[in-house]
Amino acid sequence: MTLTPEEIVELQTKIQTIADELAFDGVGFARLDLSEHQAHLNRWLAKGYHGGMSYMARHGTKRSHPNQLVDNTISVISVRLNYWPEAERTPSVALDDPEQAYISRYALGRDYHKLLRKRLKQLAMRISDLIGPYQYRVFTDSAPVLEKALAANAGLGWIGKHSNLIHPKTGSYFFLGEIFTDLPFVPSDEVISNHCGQCSACLDACPTGAIVAPYQVDARRCISYLTIEHFGPIPEPLRAMMGNRIYGCDDCQIVCPWNRFTNQTETREFYPRDALAQARLVALFHWSEDTFLSQTEGAAIRRIGHDRWLRNIAIALGNGSGSPEVIKALRRQQAHASSMVRDAVNWALGRLLMQPRVVK
Ligand code: SF4
Incomplete structure (x- = not known):
């Protein structure tokens, strides 16, 4: 050719x-x-x-x-x-409610x-x-x-x-x-220059301080990495900072001024699933592995598997108000086969039962 x-x-x-x-x-x-x-x-x-x-x-x-x-x-x-x-740009509805899951x-x-x-x-x-x-x-x-x-x-x-x-x-x-x-295309000549300027909103907003310097993200502190890529227990010092974020995190993008005018996607497949949008943490924590697999069929979330799903939700529950329903749900998983899940469950219970806390 x-x-x-x-x-x-x-x-x-x-x-x-x-x-x-x-x-x-x-x-x-x-x-x-x-x-x-x-x-x-x-x-x-x-x-x-x-x-x-x-x-x-x-x-x-x-x-x-x-x-x-x-x-x-x-x-x-x-x-x-x-x-x-x-x-509507409403991620804060889920982020501000500690009983809801943020995905x-x-x-x-x-x-x-x-x-x-x-x-x-x-x-x-x-x-x-x-x-x-x-x-x-x-x-x-x-x-x-x-x-x-x-x-x-x-x-x-x-x-x-x-x-x-x-x-x-x-x-x-x-x-x-x-x-x-192998086609010899001519590269685009209009490269968009950097418009971050003096802004540092994303560095300030990151819940775990993962953006350690401009253009440098320490994945080991990043909630997206911790909830999706990371196998095993999540480091304890970071757990309280994760809030109710159970799969990924958007905070650095939410505060970015360039996202103010984002429009809804035209790809309907990306519209939220009922079971995941505005879901209560405790309801998701009750999902059996079969329910998890069926509810997340065809969704990216399925990739983390049921154990990491439970690990993430247990930590989010530990950051919540600890209602009797939550305590009961956590106790039911104390004997879970995975030590990673048990560790997160026990951390959450320890936090909710030992320390009187005020949840905003
Ligand atoms: S919030 Fe957006 S514009 Fe501001 S520094 Fe971060 S990436 Fe750049």
Whole structure:
């Protein structure tokens, strides 16, 4: 497949149109020089900020060299897909009620991995409808890919002090995906400059102080990492700071001024499931493993499994008011087969029964 430079430019314009038709919120063509981001990653790893995510340290320089991950890659198409699930921006309703469970907004609906991959494949196939066979592979959070760096290089936003990508018109509530290809696209020339300025709202708002410095997140303190990625007991000093956040955390994004005008996603699959939106902690704690599996079928939450689900909820219950119903529910799990769950349950009971507390 050989295309003239003019045909390539024309194809890129058509790809923008197709991406619109497929309801992506943004598409760009990434510059592949990721050396600065690899250096940032190396410093982050050297400080041990990746915690138990040892896979982040594997793969050598593959992350910053797309052609080492997929042979013959010379271009990357980067896309953005908004997931904000609520018509009203009301995360504080759940965050301010210690009896309610707070689940990161991206996880309230359908798991994005399959959906986004399918949509990326549709985009890739629409390209082959135009030009015939070519080499491509699609990724979304599924391989050693510096997604945010590629998206920034493609003009889809800048990496904020909280380490998420931000677009000045839509904020940061979106997923990213990529198409690696052997087509010689011209990189987007309008890279969005950093607009964080003097703001430090995300650093101040992080419940556990995980944003240890601008652009440096210590995952070992990050509630998203602790509730989703981390196996085993959650370090005790951090438990009280987690509040009612049982799966992920959005605080750094909630306070970000660029998210003020975020619109609800057009992807209905990301709308909240009834069982998860505004759910009471104690009700979720009663879910058996079978109920957990059926209620979270097709949702990202399922990935953590029932034990970590119970661990997270037990800690959140320990941060609540400790009603008789909660104490009873916790006691029922004191003999749970998992030592990790028992540890969280006993911590919660110890906290609720030993220390008279006032819960806001
Ligand atoms: S809260 Fe402020 S400092 Fe943090 S990412 Fe948003 S604009 Fe940047």
